[in-house]
Amino acid sequence: MKLNRREFLALTGKTAAGAVIFAACGLPERELIVQSPVDLPEDLVRGEDAWYATSMGGFSNGDGVLVRVMQGRAKKIEGNPDHPVTRGKATARFDAVLQLLYHPDRISNPQLRYSKTGNLSNISWDQAEERFANALKNADGALTVVTNPLRGHLGSVASKFAAQYNGKHMAFDPVEQGVLHGAVKSVLGQDQLPTFDISNAQTVLSFGADWLGTWGSPTQFGVKYGEFREQHDRGYMIHAEPRMSLTAAAADLWLAPVPGTEGHLALGIASVIIDEGLVSASNVAAFEAAIPGGVSNVTLDDVAALTGVDADRIKKAAERFAEHTPSVAFGGGSAGAHTNGSFNLGAIYALNILVGAIESKGGIISNPGSAIDDVPASATGASFEAWEQEIANWRAGNVETVIIRGADIVHGMPNSVAIREALEHVPNVIAFGAIHDDTMDFADLVLPEETFLESWGTEIPEPGPGYQVVGTQQPVVGPTISQDESGLVSDARGFGDTLLAMSDGSYGRDMESLVRGALSDLHSTGRGSVSAASASLFTNGALQRGGWWDTDNNGSSSVGRVATSAQGANYSDTDTLGEGNDFHLVPFVSNSIFDGRLAAAPWAQQTPDPISSASWSTWAEINSIQADQLGIKEGDVLLIRSTSGEIEVLAYPHPGVRPGVIGIPMGQGHRKSGRYAEDRGSNVFSILVDEKDSETGALAWAATRVRVQRAGKRVKVPKFEGNVEARPIEPGVPVLVVGVGETAVDAQEANHHLYQKQFLGERKESGDDE
Amino acid sequence: MTTAEFGTHKWGMVVDVDKCIGCNACVIACQAENNIPINTQDRVERARSISWIRVERYWEGDFPDAKARFIPIMCQHCENAPCEPVCPVYATYHNSEGMNVQVYNRCVGTRYCANGCPYIVRFFNYWEPVWPESLRNHLNPDVTVRSRGIMEKCSFCVHRIRRESRNARSAGVEIADGAVQTACSSACPTSALNFGNFNDPDSKVSKMKEDKRHYTLLDQFGTDPNVIYLAKIDADKKVGAGEAATHG
Amino acid sequence: MQQRRELDQVYTNRKLLNGQLDTPKWWLPTVSILGVVVLIGVVVIATMINKGLGVTGLARPVYWGLFITTFVFWVGISHAGIMISAILRLTQAEWRRPVTRAAELLTVFSLLTALVFPLIHAGRPWRIAYWIMPYDISRGIYPNIRSPLIMDPVAISTYLTGSTLFLYIALLPDLGNLRDRTTGWKNAMYTVLSLGWRGNPRQWKMQTVGGILLSALMLPIFVSVHSIVSWDFAVAAAVEGWHSTIFAPYFVIGAVHSGVSAVVTMMALMRWLWKWDDFIRPEHFDALARLLIVVATGWLAFTFLELTFALYGQDAPEIALREMQMFQWPWNALFIIFFLTAYAIPVPMWLFKRVRTNIALMFWTSILVNIGMWLERFLIIVPGLARRTPFVYTWEAYRPSAVEWTIFIWSFAWVTFLMLLFSKFFPLVPLFEQKESQVFTEDVMIGRAKIPAIIREAD
Ligand SMILES: Nc1nc2c(c(=O)[nH]1)N[C@H]1C(S)=C(S)[C@@H](COP(=O)(O)OP(=O)(O)OC[C@H]3O[C@@H](n4cnc5c(=O)[nH]c(N)nc54)[C@H](O)[C@@H]3O)O[C@H]1N2
Ligand SMILES: Nc1nc2c(c(=O)[nH]1)N[C@H]1C(S)=C(S)[C@@H](COP(=O)(O)OP(=O)(O)OC[C@H]3O[C@@H](n4cnc5c(=O)[nH]c(N)nc54)[C@H](O)[C@@H]3O)O[C@H]1N2
Ligand code: SF4
Ligand code: SF4
Ligand code: SF4
Numbered sequence A: 001m002k003l004n005r006r007e008f009l010a011l012t013g014k015t016a017a018g019a020v021i022f023a024a025c026g027l028p029e030r031e032l033i034v035q036s037p038v039d040l041p042e043d044l045v046r047g048e049d050a051w052y053a054t055s056m057g058g059f060s061n062g063d064g065v066l067v068r069v070m071q072g073r074a075k076k077i078e079g080n081p082d083h084p085v086t087r088g089k090a091t092a093r094f095d096a097v098l099q100l101l102y103h104p105d106r107i108s109n110p111q112l113r114y115s116k117t118g119n120l121s122n123i124s125w126d127q128a129e130e131r132f133a134n135a136l137k138n139a140d141g142a143l144t145v146v147t148n149p150l151r152g153h154l155g156s157v158a159s160k161f162a163a164q165y166n167g168k169h170m171a172f173d174p175v176e177q178g179v180l181h182g183a184v185k186s187v188l189g190q191d192q193l194p195t196f197d198i199s200n201a202q203t204v205l206s207f208g209a210d211w212l213g214t215w216g217s218p219t220q221f222g223v224k225y226g227e228f229r230e231q232h233d234r235g236y237m238i239h240a241e242p243r244m245s246l247t248a249a250a251a252d253l254w255l256a257p258v259p260g261t262e263g264h265l266a267l268g269i270a271s272v273i274i275d276e277g278l279v280s281a282s283n284v285a286a287f288e289a290a291i292p293g294g295v296s297n298v299t300l301d302d303v304a305a306l307t308g309v310d311a312d313r314i315k316k317a318a319e320r321f322a323e324h325t326p327s328v329a330f331g332g333g334s335a336g337a338h339t340n341g342s343f344n345l346g347a348i349y350a351l352n353i354l355v356g357a358i359e360s361k362g363g364i365i366s367n368p369g370s371a372i373d374d375v376p377a378s379a380t381g382a383s384f385e386a387w388e389q390e391i392a393n394w395r396a397g398n399v400e401t402v403i404i405r406g407a408d409i410v411h412g413m414p415n416s417v418a419i420r421e422a423l424e425h426v427p428n429v430i431a432f433g434a435i436h437d438d439t440m441d442f443a444d445l446v447l448p449e450e451t452f453l454e455s456w457g458t459e460i461p462e463p464g465p466g467y468q469v470v471g472t473q474q475p476v477v478g479p480t481i482s483q484d485e486s487g488l489v490s491d492a493r494g495f496g497d498t499l500l501a502m503s504d505g506s507y508g509r510d511m512e513s514l515v516r517g518a519l520s521d522l523h524s525t526g527r528g529s530v531s532a533a534s535a536s537l538f539t540n541g542a543l544q545r546g547g548w549w550d551t552d553n554n555g556s557s558s559v560g561r562v563a564t565s566a567q568g569a570n571y572s573d574t575d576t577l578g579e580g581n582d583f584h585l586v587p588f589v590s591n592s593i594f595d596g597r598l599a600a601a602p603w604a605q606q607t608p609d610p611i612s613s614a615s616w617s618t619w620a621e622i623n624s625i626q627a628d629q630l631g632i633k634e635g636d637v638l639l640i641r642s643t644s645g646e647i648e649v650l651a652y653p654h655p656g657v658r659p660g661v662i663g664i665p666m667g668q669g670h671r672k673s674g675r676y677a678e679d680r681g682s683n684v685f686s687i688l689v690d691e692k693d694s695e696t697g698a699l700a701w702a703a704t705r706v707r708v709q710r711a712g713k714r715v716k717v718p719k720f721e722g723n724v725e726a727r728p729i730e731p732g733v734p735v736l737v738v739g740v741g742e743t744a745v746d747a748q749e750a751n752h753h754l755y756q757k758q759f760l761g762e763r764k765e766s767g768d769d770e
Numbered sequence B: 001m002t003t004a005e006f007g008t009h010k011w012g013m014v015v016d017v018d019k020c021i022g023c024n025a026c027v028i029a030c031q032a033e034n035n036i037p038i039n040t041q042d043r044v045e046r047a048r049s050i051s052w053i054r055v056e057r058y059w060e061g062d063f064p065d066a067k068a069r070f071i072p073i074m075c076q077h078c079e080n081a082p083c084e085p086v087c088p089v090y091a092t093y094h095n096s097e098g099m100n101v102q103v104y105n106r107c108v109g110t111r112y113c114a115n116g117c118p119y120i121v122r123f124f125n126y127w128e129p130v131w132p133e134s135l136r137n138h139l140n141p142d143v144t145v146r147s148r149g150i151m152e153k154c155s156f157c158v159h160r161i162r163r164e165s166r167n168a169r170s171a172g173v174e175i176a177d178g179a180v181q182t183a184c185s186s187a188c189p190t191s192a193l194n195f196g197n198f199n200d201p202d203s204k205v206s207k208m209k210e211d212k213r214h215y216t217l218l219d220q221f222g223t224d225p226n227v228i229y230l231a232k233i234d235a236d237k238k239v240g241a242g243e244a245a246t247h248g
Numbered sequence C: 001m002q003q004r005r006e007l008d009q010v011y012t013n014r015k016l017l018n019g020q021l022d023t024p025k026w027w028l029p030t031v032s033i034l035g036v037v038v039l040i041g042v043v044v045i046a047t048m049i050n051k052g053l054g055v056t057g058l059a060r061p062v063y064w065g066l067f068i069t070t071f072v073f074w075v076g077i078s079h080a081g082i083m084i085s086a087i088l089r090l091t092q093a094e095w096r097r098p099v100t101r102a103a104e105l106l107t108v109f110s111l112l113t114a115l116v117f118p119l120i121h122a123g124r125p126w127r128i129a130y131w132i133m134p135y136d137i138s139r140g141i142y143p144n145i146r147s148p149l150i151m152d153p154v155a156i157s158t159y160l161t162g163s164t165l166f167l168y169i170a171l172l173p174d175l176g177n178l179r180d181r182t183t184g185w186k187n188a189m190y191t192v193l194s195l196g197w198r199g200n201p202r203q204w205k206m207q208t209v210g211g212i213l214l215s216a217l218m219l220p221i222f223v224s225v226h227s228i229v230s231w232d233f234a235v236a237a238a239v240e241g242w243h244s245t246i247f248a249p250y251f252v253i254g255a256v257h258s259g260v261s262a263v264v265t266m267m268a269l270m271r272w273l274w275k276w277d278d279f280i281r282p283e284h285f286d287a288l289a290r291l292l293i294v295v296a297t298g299w300l301a302f303t304f305l306e307l308t309f310a311l312y313g314q315d316a317p318e319i320a321l322r323e324m325q326m327f328q329w330p331w332n333a334l335f336i337i338f339f340l341t342a343y344a345i346p347v348p349m350w351l352f353k354r355v356r357t358n359i360a361l362m363f364w365t366s367i368l369v370n371i372g373m374w375l376e377r378f379l380i381i382v383p384g385l386a387r388r389t390p391f392v393y394t395w396e397a398y399r400p401s402a403v404e405w406t407i408f409i410w411s412f413a414w415v416t417f418l419m420l421l422f423s424k425f426f427p428l429v430p431l432f433e434q435k436e437s438q439v440f441t442e443d444v445m446i447g448r449a450k451i452p453a454i455i456r457e458a459d
């Protein structure tokens, strides 16, 4: 694929403002006041703003952003129009990060717990460093560095630091992507997650992955989705997910399979395509080679029965997928979060072989490896299996020091691993962070950390755009922690900088020099988006643009084989759970607070969920007809019980869930996390059972079955939607739906007639037609 | 020096409903840009949250044919705005660039305009807006923090328009098409929101609004909005069937 | 006035001035209790202004609620005074005499109270100066005269000024009377207030002409005030149930209905409290009830027309609103109560003379009417706003808060409080009118024939 970078930049608005946007670093010294000739209040705009390009570390999949800074304060985060992944756009989560930067509960000092049962008390950084050094003394071979999945320099520093002490660097991701990486590796032979040329696809077939909302690179995919719809014949989107995510809502055809049967659905689709002879024989052969056991024994009726999706819907999806090419199939999210997750995702990605969508326009585009040596371009959380072993080690007292950063393991781990108890057996728990989280309750040393807006780094987006990208991250504001009304106190330090300061110095002095060094190495390659006479000009140029990318350096793939023959999904039991009705629990990533990492930001808390419009709470989505049958009304407090525990949620029935499935958003139920998140809602992670993907050992977080019981209370769901179910009943219904080629006027006319008929009876209708 | 002059533009938005995925990026972008107070749980529950742009979701049909339709709704900047003549103090009026503007200082908070507005996009400040001191750092200095007791609503990010026209004027050029982006249109990942000048026949929005899918909300009121919608396409809908036909 | 009794002048004076000359025992406790309620109300209002309208139950999209309803209600009540005094005076209905003063008072006090509501319902009441008067002339910013909210204060303050003058002019002879019967500070007060009233023919003539002129002047205002109040709603083209074309006359006749009923309530109270059985007599109730039957039935016709017009156009949202008003909980319950109390119960009862002359029944039926008429305004204002617009994210119900209910109760306590306070210092029944009526109805001998002194007696 040769995407022309300049296509994206074709004289959009931002380019006109480019001169301002890419002004060099440093605070503006001059303040410009221009008053327009008409003295109305809205005319008065004063002050000069500066826009800094940086990368969004930890809060997105490597989006490049512009941060608007005025008088030393960050005001707004927007997409960087120059960045190949973000292309000037945003998600609902961008601006919320500002509120973590200026959060009233930001930790302002290092804090020490003198004994495991004691309270935290403020100490100085000198004391903190001394304590840190002590913790490292006996840590050789007994050190674990726990972080969020880190790409870029921070990842390499964390790994090298762990290696220096013969310890481990383990990444924690409560929404494990290990299955996805495994499936991509086995089917496509790629280390990096690939991207999808949605813009040029005629048909998109996706499974389980909320790729427009929370999965993969939503900004990148969102822009591509816009282009997909803009095509001459608009594109057709098919999405399979047991519960309607915003991605499912955008689809032209939504399939709601029984959770865990996504792989079978994919094979069912394949068998229709093969039976009807819709693709070439060579493609069929390649596909069957990739599927252990082939698909000759798969029948449409069996698949329909197993997945709970009507045979004609499967057929429709299959025909559309095979006939309107280029088409692309991909999946992830809940589709992979099963005991047969690797099979599910493998079968899904293999569909691309069938339609010849690999490395082709409108298909799967693989991503190349890192442009910088030693710096990971791909990262995924350690498998749940690995975590269970690790935590058992902690509990056994085999680990001297655990350093935790960006991973709220106490919040994110299921009850089954008893993480709290394990942490109590680790002599030194050192936690970095900006806001006190649940894990810090078990930390001996708490270190205030700079946010990505205050620190240096690099960020390699994953999935990338199909070529090499290195996003730069620079401090756009000084380290500012508002401690109280008296002013701003800056006492946070970067995680990378602190590790480097505690290290033997063999792999770097500080993050800034690492970044600058890497950029000057890139300069010496002589390729990519920035060309400059000298390394320092190159560095400045890259920082101004928010990074460096080389459209000519693409990835490659090789066709492999679906890695598992364990095709059936196992679910947890509910036999012993007392009264109630059984449901299949499908947790989903919140569009606003994500997996909980943005729960502390009030803007994220208040953002209405796209489907339910609920905020500030944990709700449960169940099918409205089933809810009627069970007598469950909106706002009923439900007790959700699994073999791992129980939580309380608010019922929100709607028509977009498969009956028997209960969807609960992730990310709430923090014991700590600042005033806006503390003790709010319920933590769905806690009741997940320890089912694992048979291949990768990843947590099968969608394999929990629960028993649901009404608690007998009803409260108001904090939602933006009005107090009545929103169905188009009025003639002026704002969403006008037209058929392909139909004009708005025709549709309005048709609607009006239909409405009149509905409201006034047939007589009026015939009268109108006279 | 022509188009940068005051009053030669007619600003407008074209919303391609077909592209809106309901992601709410626009909502938060507006919240951040315009210093909208935090919508606490209490405010949300009591229908007092302020959201200059909201993304409504409509259900059609029942499982498994259920469809969710999203539509972003902000002030429609009606040329013939029912909110304007009822305001006793001219706190809301039409400016010469096609926008319905709100002068917070004059507003006395009768909420009459809000009753007049058929789109229900005007929001009343029931409480003094409060932020913890530290969060005030992210307030946008270009936008007034509205005091309690007044009406507020989408301003078409008028401060951004002013900034761009000022820049254009001092550079002696015309405002380029697309140079002014509102916070919401800038955030919108799928480009469902498009902002521009309807007076310029060559602008992107002028061309978009000629699309055969164009319609305005509640046209029976004759408000002549400057926000134009392009209808949602349902690939499987029978042409001429009426959308309610897809009900389950 | 068939069974007229001869009352001697001394008896009339003593009886009608008993409020001022010797205070009844119930007066102080009642006024004190009302005073406490008023005080509580004032504190609640002050708190609301201090804290913000968040303390109300208002929420999107119901931006107007109890306050505006109660505002319209009190403006409606205020139509009593002019109805009784001006119209009946111009038409020379003799039975009006004992109640004119109280009715005018009710006008003034209910207007004063009504005015409070738009003021305190505003988000920033202290800025109201912007729109009551065009003070910002230096910047060329005038109020928007197209807005009924500008016409409202103009109309209401004109009405208030007129009514106050009207009341005062009618009070002058009695003030002179009181001045002559009091000593000390009271005498000083009445001396100032009576403006040198001596009761000479020229003063009597001017007082009479003034009253008649003001009556004539007040009539158009009377019609305009509630018309304008109705425009607060009628111009809101987007709100179904508000933009009805018949609102102006509909509101006016509704106001007369509720206002006259309020006068009946008040007359019954006065009769009981001050034992004015000799002055406020069953035939007065009889006459008012007959008037009310006509007014109420006219009003019912408008109510019916309002619904008919709404349905005739077959405008779907309009029909949906009526459906909601009449058939959906809780509006349906309110609607039934409204219809029963405003018309279905009282009016058929009034058809019977036994009811019309039974003070207790008249008292309770007139109270019913005002419950109904308050609900009428509530049912226009709130369901109209809470209607289901095509934008379903805006469908919310409205539940008035305790603060709003307190202020609502305050308004009743406040009007009663003012009336009672007034009765301490001024006669509630105009002495001169009463006596004038007696003079007119005395028989005089003309030749051998004994004929009434006036022939114009209507009743
Ligand atoms: N489709 C349709 N059309 C109709 C009708 C209908 O039912 N349907 N109804 C018809 C009927 S019945 C009527 S009466 C007409 C009404 O039609 P118009 O007479 O046009 O009514 P208004 O809109 O009230 O316009 C009056 C204008 O006078 C201005 N004005 C107000 N006060 C004064 C003043 O003191 N002096 C001056 N010079 N100007 C003033 C106002 O600001 C306004 O601009 O509409 C008719 N048109
Ligand atoms: N809110 C508001 N109030 C106003 C005015 C205003 O502009 N706005 N204008 C004022 C003026 S100037 C006037 S003239 C009046 C007009 O007041 P109305 O006469 O009440 O005027 P409309 O609402 O036009 O018509 C009344 C009803 O008649 C129905 N109708 C239509 N055609 C026919 C028919 O052939 N037969 C029958 N039986 N019914 C029919 C209509 O659908 C409607 O429901 O309103 C006055 N009041
Ligand atoms: S949408 Fe509402 S607030 Fe905006 S101009 Fe129109 S009437 Fe006024
Ligand atoms: S609330 Fe403000 S803008 Fe609206 S009508 Fe009243 S004064 Fe005018
Ligand atoms: S300085 Fe700020 S607060 Fe003061 S008048 Fe100007 S805008 Fe208002």
Ligand code: SF4
Pocket: B029, B030, B031, B033, B034, B052, B053, B074, B153, B154, B155, B156, B157, B158, B182, B183, B184, B185
């Ligand atoms: S145009 Fe500006 S003010 Fe209006 S909704 Fe968009 S971001 Fe908000």
Ligand code: SF4
Pocket: B019, B020, B021, B022, B023, B024, B025, B026, B027, B055, B070, B072, B187, B188, B189, B190, B191, B192, B193
């Ligand atoms: S940002 Fe765009 S796509 Fe997302 S909800 Fe808003 S209008 Fe829709």
